[in-house]
Amino acid sequence: MQEKGLLDKRNLPDREFTELWERIVLPKAIKEKLRNQVLLELTLRSKIPSKAAIPLHGIILLVGPPGTGKTSIAKGVASAAASAIQGAKITFIEVEPHALTSSALGKTQREVRKFLEEVVTEHAAQGPLIVLLDEVETLVADRTKLSLEANPIDVHRSTDAMLAGLDNLAARFPELLFIATSNFEGALDPAFVSRADLVLQIDKPTAEACEAILTDTLNALAEQWPALKKITKQPNYQKLSHELLGLDGRQIRKAVISACTSDIKVVLNPGLLTMEHINEAVSLAKRK
CATH class of the missing domain: 3.40.50.300 (P-loop containing nucleotide triphosphate hydrolases)
Incomplete structure (x- = not known):
């Protein structure tokens, strides 16, 4: 027992x-x-x-x-x-x-x-x-x-x-x-x-750490949905990472999952997730 x-x-x-x-x-x-x-x-x-x-x-x-x-x-x-x-x-x-x-x-x-x-x-x-x-x-x-x-x-x-x-x-x-x-x-x-x-x-992550956490989260999802790897290669990806400043690591990872609920098509196929979806989820997380 x-x-x-x-x-x-x-x-x-x-x-x-x-x-x-x-x-x-x-x-x-x-x-x-x-x-x-x-x-x-x-x-x-x-x-x-x-x-x-x-x-x-x-x-x-x-x-x-x-x-x-x-x-x-x-x-x-x-x-x-x-x-x-x-x-x-x-x-x-x-x-x-x-x-x-x-x-x-x-x-x-x-x-x-x-x-x-x-x-x-x-x-x-x-x-x-x-x-x-x-x-x-x-x-x-x-x-x-x-x-x-x-x-x-x-x-x-x-x-x-x-x-x-x-x-x-x-x-x-x-x-x-x-x-x-x-x-x-x-x-x-x-x-x-x-x-x-x-x-x-242990403080909230720096901009560099935010990017690393976001990338790690996307890479983990990309093991199942490889199309997500393209997000980390896009020109504005680093700018998106800076938008994460102020969030903690848990919030960043949850924001990515929350982004998948922006569209029913993405819910059914997370490989369709875009930077725009993530941006919207990050903005919502920062307003809480």
């Missing part, structure tokens, strides 16, 4: 996660930095003689607006790092944070402590483990911004329980890494942010 709070579990490297990593559009230096940080956490932490001199907590934090691919990046880099460690057997689990929260006084604190002490500990004891904490602000809300009158003390206690649990696990399992994501860095408790060995800001 699936443990409470556990959304996903799989062995790394994973084919689906590897494809995510290959399709993620980030500057090469950023992708390499992130992958190397994961490798460092999994391979060097156990060899560091002085934890006081070099305080690695086994936490990577990805922050940025919704739709910028933080969750996909977390999954993808986990698989990419696992692929780089020859013969490694690494487990990946994803936490369902909302399953651990409750309006009942004291229950969130108990559920958080139980999940860390039982579920995470059990998996970490078996070997290298990467844990995805998506929407981590749910579990480590900034205690300095919470009013005890407007918010239950349970929120404070759950943050306390989370921080204490992370410290305990970091000390016991040097091959355990948490990758956390948040849409709201300002909502996170400073004590949690300070524990992160790397905080990486």
Whole structure:
């Protein structure tokens, strides 16, 4: 039976996660930095003689607006790092944070402590483990911004329980890494942010990245409808890419699919999609 709070579990490297990593559009230096940080956490932490001199907590934090691919990046880099460690057997689990929260006084604190002490500990004891904490602000809300009158003390206690649990696990399992994501860095408790060995800001894509995302989306569709490849070769294609500025990666990919609904003929045969269809869908997406 699936443990409470556990959304996903799989062995790394994973084919689906590897494809995510290959399709993620980030500057090469950023992708390499992130992958190397994961490798460092999994391979060097156990060899560091002085934890006081070099305080690695086994936490990577990805922050940025919704739709910028933080969750996909977390999954993808986990698989990419696992692929780089020859013969490694690494487990990946994803936490369902909302399953651990409750309006009942004291229950969130108990559920958080139980999940860390039982579920995470059990998996970490078996070997290298990467844990995805998506929407981590749910579990480590900034205690300095919470009013005890407007918010239950349970929120404070759950943050306390989370921080204490992370410290305990970091000390016991040097091959355990948490990758956390948040849409709201300002909502996170400073004590949690300070524990992160790397905080990486994931922003909306640049014009160059927008073009790469659009091209990747069209190329993926072109595997089934080859006629779509012609769109990327048209003279005004780069101009179209600049029109995408301000949209996040998810919105760009969805805009292409939305463009297919502009005409019933395109719905039935996406190979008939044109730049005009995409332009209309992009304009609509930017008005939302």
